[in-house]
Amino acid sequence: MTRAVLSLGANLGDRAGTLRTALRALVGEGLVARSVLYETPPWGPVEQPPFLNAVAVVRGERDAAGWLALAHELEDAAGRTREVRFGPRTLDVDVVAVTGDDGAPVLSTDPELTLPHPRAHERAFVLVPWLALDPAAVLPGHGSVRELLAGLPAGDVEGVQRWEQLA
Numbered sequence: 001m002t003r004a005v006l007s008l009g010a011n012l013g014d015r016a017g018t019l020r021t022a023l024r025a026l027v028g029e030g031l032v033a034r035s036v037l038y039e040t041p042p043w044g045p046v047e048q049p050p051f052l053n054a055v056a057v058v059r060g061e062r063d064a065a066g067w068l069a070l071a072h073e074l075e076d077a078a079g080r081t082r083e084v085r086f087g088p089r090t091l092d093v094d095v096v097a098v099t100g101d102d103g104a105p106v107l108s109t110d111p112e113l114t115l116p117h118p119r120a121h122e123r124a125f126v127l128v129p130w131l132a133l134d135p136a137a138v139l140p141g142h143g144s145v146r147e148l149l150a151g152l153p154a155g156d157v158e159g160v161q162r163w164e165q166l167a
């Protein structure tokens with residue numbers, strides 16, 4: 001069994017509907033916990049509409065490649081096509097980190113699946129929702145999510161706004 005932290009983002013179409021559909025699909029994939037939805041300013045070089053983002057933790061029989069395959073299935077189901085790097089999308093699902101049941105992180109430098117995700121540590125849109133659902137969260141190789149957030153520009157962190165309450 002492995003545990004994966006997934007980051008979900010959407011900034012085209014029915015953003016909340018797309019994210020909720022993907023989060024519902026994760027219930028059948030061993031969903032352990034999910035954050036609420038957050039509205040977040042676009043990170044990166046591309047000018048584009050704001051995103052809704054969420055983080056989910058899943059645990060199941062899949063290995064790291066299996067979690068990436070699931071991420072791509074969810075993106076395909078949301079009608080995602082491959083477009084501009086860092087650009088707008090109906091649904092983006094990234095595998096942030098994977099750990100075994102012994103707590104050992106899966107590490108990979110493969111460009112098809114780099115673990116932990118190479119940009120997660122600098123993305124408030126990943127770290128804020130993750131910390132909210134797991135106050136003890138640790139990003140392998142980078143340290144505690146709480147400390148990573150403390151090191152990001154305050155404006156990045158304040159830009160991540162809770163968008164929904166969980167029912």
Ligand SMILES: Nc1ncnc2c1ncn2[C@@H]1O[C@H](COP(=O)(O)OP(=O)(O)OP(=O)(O)O)[C@@H](O)[C@H]1O
Nearest residue numbers: 085086087092093094095096111112113114117119
């Ligand atoms: N940890 C990872 N999670 C998701 N995709 C990954 C990961 N590591 C490598 N990739 C690869 O990155 C490729 C491009 O992914 P994608 O189009 O989602 O990039 P992006 O969303 O523009 O940028 P980013 O990955 O920084 O969010 C994917 O085909 C995938 O194989």
Ligand SMILES: Nc1nc2c(c(=O)[nH]1)N=C(CO)CN2
Nearest residue numbers: 009040041042043051086125
């Ligand atoms: N706020 C925010 N910014 C992004 C996001 C995202 O999910 N949220 N995804 C991106 C894809 O690389 C690029 N920029």
